[in-house]
Amino acid sequence: MNLEMLCGHLLDYSPRLICHGTDEEISSIRLLSAENDGECSGILYLGMLSALYALSNVSKGTSFLCIEDVPYAHHPLGVNLMLVDDTVSLNTLLKEVQKVFADSSKAAVYWNTLLDVALRQGRAQEIVDIAYRLLENPVILSDRSTKLIARSGGFVENSKLWKDHSEFGYFSYETMQSQNYKRISQQLDKNAQPILLQKEISQYDTINGKIYIGNTKIASISVLNSNRPFHEQDIGILRRLCNVFSYYFKMDSFYKFVRDARRESFFKDLIENKFSDTARLESRAMSLNLKTDGNYCVLMAASDAWHYENSLQNVRLELEKYLPKSYTLITENGIVAILDKERLYGQNFDLEGLKKFLTKNKIQIGISRSRNGLDRLHEQYPQAVQARRAGVQMHARDVIFDYDDYALNCLFLDAPPHINLKGFCSQEMLKLIAYDRDNSTEYVKTLYAFLTHNGNYTSTAKALFIHRTSVIYRIKKLEEILETPLDSDKIRNRLHISFLILFSLKELEISRFTG
Numbered sequence: 001m002n003l004e005m006l007c008g009h010l011l012d013y014s015p016r017l018i019c020h021g022t023d024e025e026i027s028s029i030r031l032l033s034a035e036n037d038g039e040c041s042g043i044l045y046l047g048m049l050s051a052l053y054a055l056s057n058v059s060k061g062t063s064f065l066c067i068e069d070v071p072y073a074h075h076p077l078g079v080n081l082m083l084v085d086d087t088v089s090l091n092t093l094l095k096e097v098q099k100v101f102a103d104s105s106k107a108a109v110y111w112n113t114l115l116d117v118a119l120r121q122g123r124a125q126e127i128v129d130i131a132y133r134l135l136e137n138p139v140i141l142s143d144r145s146t147k148l149i150a151r152s153g154g155f156v157e158n159s160k161l162w163k164d165h166s167e168f169g170y171f172s173y174e175t176m177q178s179q180n181y182k183r184i185s186q187q188l189d190k191n192a193q194p195i196l197l198q199k200e201i202s203q204y205d206t207i208n209g210k211i212y213i214g215n216t217k218i219a220s221i222s223v224l225n226s227n228r229p230f231h232e233q234d235i236g237i238l239r240r241l242c243n244v245f246s247y248y249f250k251m252d253s254f255y256k257f258v259r260d261a262r263r264e265s266f267f268k269d270l271i272e273n274k275f276s277d278t279a280r281l282e283s284r285a286m287s288l289n290l291k292t293d294g295n296y297c298v299l300m301a302a303s304d305a306w307h308y309e310n311s312l313q314n315v316r317l318e319l320e321k322y323l324p325k326s327y328t329l330i331t332e333n334g335i336v337a338i339l340d341k342e343r344l345y346g347q348n349f350d351l352e353g354l355k356k357f358l359t360k361n362k363i364q365i366g367i368s369r370s371r372n373g374l375d376r377l378h379e380q381y382p383q384a385v386q387a388r389r390a391g392v393q394m395h396a397r398d399v400i401f402d403y404d405d406y407a408l409n410c411l412f413l414d415a416p417p418h419i420n421l422k423g424f425c426s427q428e429m430l431k432l433i434a435y436d437r438d439n440s441t442e443y444v445k446t447l448y449a450f451l452t453h454n455g456n457y458t459s460t461a462k463a464l465f466i467h468r469t470s471v472i473y474r475i476k477k478l479e480e481i482l483e484t485p486l487d488s489d490k491i492r493n494r495l496h497i498s499f500l501i502l503f504s505l506k507e508l509e510i511s512r513f514t515g
Contacts, residue, residue, distance in 0.1 A: 159202035273378035297341040300384035302334030341370040358399040412504035429498040
């Protein structure tokens with residue numbers, strides 16, 4: 001701590017900094033005496049101005065804090081001097097300075113702890129809790145959409161800021177539509193540095209600081225003076241906190257959510273089923289100009305070839321170019337898009353262009369069932385995740401997997417281990433597999449192609465690159481081996497389900513039947 005910082009802590013005593021002198025840090029306090037002309041580095045001398053004038057020799061660079069008990073006459077050459085008026089006693093001043101130094105020492109400990117949490121990527125809540133002890137006032141950390149990330153404990157009465165985050169976890173639609181909020185937002189947008197808002201959102205003053213990564217605002221910190229009045233240095237502390245969080249979020253996955261943060265946080269809450277109240281859902285959707293009665297599906301894009309998480313942001317930007325109008329975000333499973341399914345399969349959409357992009361980048365997509373409205377996205381999201389997982393395992397050469405086509409695959413893949421899935425397989429299928437193994441034939445492959453093409457001889461022949469008459473011959477041979485006809489939909493469905501079970505159990509390799 002130097003004299004300028006100490007001056008900011010002693011404003012109640014009308015301090016005057018006569019000479020700025022040096023920024024040398026002061027680490028200890030000593031009362032002024034006749035023996036003060038010795039070693040002075042890092043020491044602050046407290047006493048009466050008359051006692052300073054009485055000294056015969058003063059070392060250059062010495063720092064003094066004096067009560068102005070005599071008229072100020074001259075400034076001792078080369079020393080740093082701060083004066084306070086004579087209404088304060090020396091004993092009171094000593095206690096105040098000791099308290100300031102103790103608080104400063106405590107603050108240094110808090111900063112070291114805070115930086116340690118940021119460096120080891122602890123929870124944001126830990127940093128907010130330390131900030132609360134450092135500032136001695138409630139702290140709220142929210143993302144760019146006003147969604148709550150973390151806040152200090154306790155309760156603050158008569159504060160719209162605290163009330164909204166307590167009830168909703170973000171500013172309500174009514175708050176954001178109010179003229180007061182719009183005026184405050186314009187004021188905040190004009191200032192990159194933390195600013196003081198005097199009783200704008202509640203009966204308390206608020207310091208608001210913005211957190212940036214590059215030139216992009218991703219979050220903000222608000223401090224309310226409900227416990228103690230703000231000190232002059234609090235704005236500087238908040239500025240440093242913003243820098244700490246900027247580093248923290250840049251290293252953390254939170255950085256992936258900076259684009260269109262309000263919509264992204266809303267859709268993230270939807271797929272995580274955070275809304276139990278339909279009215280709240282509709283209110284928040286309204287504030288984002290989203291239709292709650294639209295036709296939506298969830299698309300999940302991921303790749304087993306991605307090595308670095310921060311590459312997701314670039315892939316996401318590229319993927320958006322190949323999709324119809326959609327809302328995208330990044331989750332732990334990959335890139336998620338919320339869109340109208342009919343547009344994806346519509347005549348005007350370049351589906352082949354999308355497939356080429358996916359193939360080139362080794363990306364696979366899972367698509368959920370389509371639903372009207374936003375309130376079931378938390379059910380559609382796992383459908384998209386499961387469809388991609390099942391599709392990758394069942395059809396490694398494809399890149400787009402629709403849940404409607406892979407629902408049974410998902411069922412078998414997620415079946416509990418104690419269930420004997422193979423016991424549900426058709427006995428005819430197991431018999432045919434044994435026949436191929438014993439006779440080195442490939443009737444199982446012919447059967448799969450026949451079932452896949454709905455019993456059509458011509459399309460089966462094209463898929464197997466053989467003549468149609470050869471397919472007819474093989475099917476007759478199959479019926480002899482199976483001892484059952486294949487003209488029944490019921491039998492063909494049972495055999496097809498058996499294939500799906502064996503693929504999920506990896507008893508059969510799907511690549512043998514699709515290439």
